[in-house]
Amino acid sequence: MADDYLNSLASVVGDVIAPHAAAVDKDAKFPEASMRALGEAGLLGLVSAPAVGGMGHGAKAAALTVEGVAKACGSSAMVLCMHYAATFVAEQFGSEADRKALASGTGLGTLAFSEAGSRSHFWAPVSSARADGDEVVLDAEKSWVTSATRATHVVWSSRPVGGEGMSSIWMVPGGGAGYAPKGPFDGLGLRGNDSSPVTASGLRIPKTNLLGEDGKGMDVMLGAVLPRFNLMNAACSLGLIGGSMANTIEHVKGTRYQHLDSVLADLPTIRANLARQQIRYDATRALWLDACDAVEQGRADAMLRVLETKAAAGEAALEVLAACMRMCGGAAFRKDVGVERFFRDAQAASVMAPTTDQLYDFLGKALCGMPVF
Ligand SMILES: Cc1cc2nc3c(=O)[nH]c(=O)nc-3n(C[C@H](O)[C@H](O)[C@H](O)COP(=O)(O)OP(=O)(O)OC[C@H]3O[C@@H](n4cnc5c(N)ncnc54)[C@H](O)[C@@H]3O)c2cc1C
Known part of the structure; x- marks a missing residue:
């Protein structure tokens, strides 16, 4: 049935997400068990295409799923929201390997748009991307990245490599050389969402990690x-x-x-x-x-x-x-x-x-x- 995912969601929320929510908040700890349970139920692949192992649902199903999770645990809902946001971009512009990882739940996606320099004006990154042979070198002060220490697939904005346009978007592997999250999140709310500033210094990725066109972020x-x-x-x-x-x-x-x-x-x-x-x-x-x-x-x-x-x-x-x-x-x-x-x-x-x-x-x-x- 088309909305079987909602039945799976109800079980995961009732059995795992709700019972862990208070501790996730109290200890400001990443909702490990909740994300694992969502992955095991196939729900991290909700918006990935069946061809890469996903369920092939769209924006409404993603929103209904995030709503269902948020009724029990806001931190898990925000982590899931960012994972789906990154997956939607990967589905349109990403490599088959990245799409498979995000669909299977072995990968966790997020967005790194906000920067210390342009703050909430996400459309105007001030960070740089420089071409070096087959690679691009990224330098940035990202101000907020949800799942900063856990994400494997970070959809990342920068100034374009060429002069034209306002921004370019890249797929950056989380946790590699040159990718430095600042530290544990100790916030007012959404305390388990692992949001942290991330510094990139000389972070090298293949040129082919460009998502869309240079300058057309x-x-x-x-x-x-x-x-x-x-x-x-x-x-x-x-x-x-x-x-x-x-x-x-x-x-x-x-x-x-x-x-x-x-x-x-x-x-x-x-x-x-x-x-x-x-x-x-x-x-x-x-x-x-x-x-x-x-x-x-x-x-x-x-x-x-x-x-x-x-x-x-x-x-x-x-x-x-x-x-x-x-x-x-x-x-x-x-x-x-x-x-x-x-x-x-x-x-x-x-x-x-x-x-x-x-x-x-x-x-x-x-x-x-x-x-x-
Ligand atoms: C829990 C949490 C998780 C987050 N996760 C991510 C993430 O995963 N990835 C990511 O990229 N970002 C993330 N963010 C960052 C978020 O999207 C915003 O960029 C950030 O909250 C903005 O805070 P700031 O202090 O930089 O705002 P500022 O830009 O300093 O804004 C301060 C105030 O000025 C107002 N303001 C600014 N510009 C205008 C304008 N043009 N017109 C009217 N008012 C204006 C704002 O509304 C705000 O009230 C997260 C934020 C939070 C709180």
Whole structure:
């Protein structure tokens, strides 16, 4: 059946990802067991072509899978989102060997676009790529790379080798000579996502690792990455909202005022707040599902929808999660209530590129018929 992958996902989430989520967060450790279980279920190959051993699904299936994982563990969802983002690029431009590795789960993919010099302006790398015989030499200060110490396949941006254009995109093997992650991640949220700055000094790769054309990295970023990444990043936000709403509802139904013989859900203000957050969740999810369909069907409004959906989901996550914390009261500060981890994880999306503020600017320009970049 076409959506068998969702049954596999439900088992992996229930049996492995959910039970490990609290420890991944507490110890800021990479979700080793979760990624292994996703690989064993074939789900790391979800968007790889059957010809290289994958399941051949598209952007919507990837987004639904990331959402399902995020309901239990934001860190695992972000690692998976980056793996799928890299796989989509490899599927279009990469070598058969790289595509096979990413499909089988022996490889783990990620993106290295953000740089210390151009920060969230991912479309304008300042790092260099220099030709040397059959090789290219990369020097860079990447500011954030998810799965930095684990990824085997890093989709990497740089200035072009030739003078023309803004950027080029490369497949860089993670962990080799010249590739130096800064160290363990100790962040507010998504604490297991192994995000780290990575320095490249004299990192040599074959010229054939170019993905797309030299100087035309923007085509790869806007065509292969941005629409799918935005759908999956929004999926992460929606999964965090879904997980938190479920735990909030459990808490307000079960938490008693003994002297009044009532529960939190007996308060009309709590019920009204729950209703408001559910409407926000459902409306944001409906926009996201429409954006998924727009991308899959190649609709004319697909780019508008993917810009909208990441901004809408990122902002909804900030607001709904803050409301969940409030509804659960002081108890929500405790980890056992199961809301504060989602609250912390939800802070990332709005500042992940393209950030919400940039998306508002892009959308405003698009609406006014002005060039977006
Ligand atoms: C958990 C996590 C994982 C990440 N993983 C990866 C990864 O795997 N690969 C990768 O490449 N990157 C990754 N990033 C980086 C991310 O995509 C952004 O580049 C980064 O979060 C931007 O932070 P900054 O401090 O550089 O932002 P800055 O660029 O310094 O922005 C600061 C503020 O200015 C605003 N701003 C900037 N430009 C504009 C504008 N033109 N209009 C309006 N407002 C603007 C921003 O919205 C933001 O609020 C990750 C980030 C996080 C938090």
